[in-house]
Amino acid sequence: MGAPTIDTSVDNGRGGWVPYYYWPSLPAAAIFVALFAITGAIHTYRLFKYKGWYFVPFIIGVIFQAVGYAGRIGSHYDFNSLTFFIMQSLLILLAPALFAASIYMTLSRLAIALHAENLLIIRARWLTTFFVTGDVLSFLAQSAGGGMMAQGDPAGADRGQKIITGGLFIQIFFFGGFIIIATIFHSRLNKSPSHVHEKIKGRKYLLTMYFANGLILVRSVFRVIEYVMPHDGVLMRNEAYLYIFDALLMFLVVAVYLVVKPYGEIFDEWKRRKDLGDLELTRRDRPQEREAMTSSGDIESALSSRSFAEQKPHSSRR
Known part of the structure; x- marks a missing residue:
């Protein structure tokens, strides 16, 4: 049996607005619920094992993803439910902002662990504050826009799309700035004659950061294009785009940090220096x-x- 016909006429009780222009796929949603749930459980186990508390926002983002795609399962069975629609739209939309918050905190910790914070163009203590503040602004804007889109009327959906787009532009702006700062730091680290061993130890963490940032940036650009287009645009009408340019990319971000652990190992040195208060004057300074x-x-x-x-x-x- 095929999916029921979706009524987009102005007489559908919501002025022509519908939560989806397709019937949400049950298998696709179930696969990503399972993937994010499994990887989230592993990340949570490692979080407590290594006590890498700064990665808590990242793990909350993984939970958002799993619950968000569970909401799409709910929408498959109850197409017109605003509860399931709000659940999936907000949680899937906001999860990358939580990923970004932890990734922003990684660079300053890595620089301190490598005794190379003097190579940052922004002081390590301000680096996290600046970018996490931008991330919070993006998060709040996207939350507000997502709430408006979930009101269930065309006018609210239009306003919500514009606010979400603004929040995504904020996210892209700060991501771009962060990538520039990380690249400058990496270049200085490679050129520094007094950081020969450190640049080798830090390479995989920096490359992982570039990879994750690049995926989140591509996803954010996709979302901007999606929300700039009308609510009934081609990206909104084809569910496959969501899974290719959002679900899959975000799963790769989660998976890569399973391969390269963002806590333990080199970050023990960051904890040691933090406990000793040895953060302002490195041996190179x-x-x-x-x-x-x-x-x-x-x-x-x-x-x-x-x-x-x-x-x-x-x-x-x-």
Whole structure:
């Protein structure tokens, strides 16, 4: 039996507005509920194992995804339910903003763990604050727009689409800025003669960050195009686009952070330095080493100057 006909006439009780222009696919939604539920459970286990609490927003985003696609299962069985429509539209829309919040916090922690925060163009303590603030603004705008779209009338849907589009533009703006800052940091790290070992240790984390950011950026651009188009545009009428340019891309973001753990290992060094309060003056920032690196440009001179600085107090006491 085929899916029932969808009534888009002005006499359908909502002025022609419908939650979907297709009957939501049960198999597709069920697959992604399972994928996000399984990966979310693994992430949650590792979160408590490694105590990487800054990744809590990311895991909440994974839960949003799983529950959001469960809402699409509900819509399959109850097409006109606003509850299921609101559940899936808001949670799937907002989840990437939560992914972004944790990814923003990764760069400052990585820089501190590598003793390379002096290579950031924004101080590590302000980096997270700045970008997470932008992420919150994007989150709030998309939440407000999603609520308006769920009112169940054409006028509300139109206003909601415009507000969501504004929120997505905010997200893209901050993502673009973050990628630029991360790229500059990576370039400086590669060129720094005093960070030879650190650039090797940090490479996989930076590449993972680029990969995840790129996927979220593509997804956000897709969403902008989707919401700029009319509510009955081609992207809204074909469910496959949602699964290709949103569900699949976001699952890859979740999966890549299972392969490259964003807690434990190198981030233990960040915790150690944070506990010791050793965040403002790295070993590369100390005056003796900076002078040595400026004159000779190699690690050996920096280490020699450090050794001299450490021995000097002993000689003065003799």
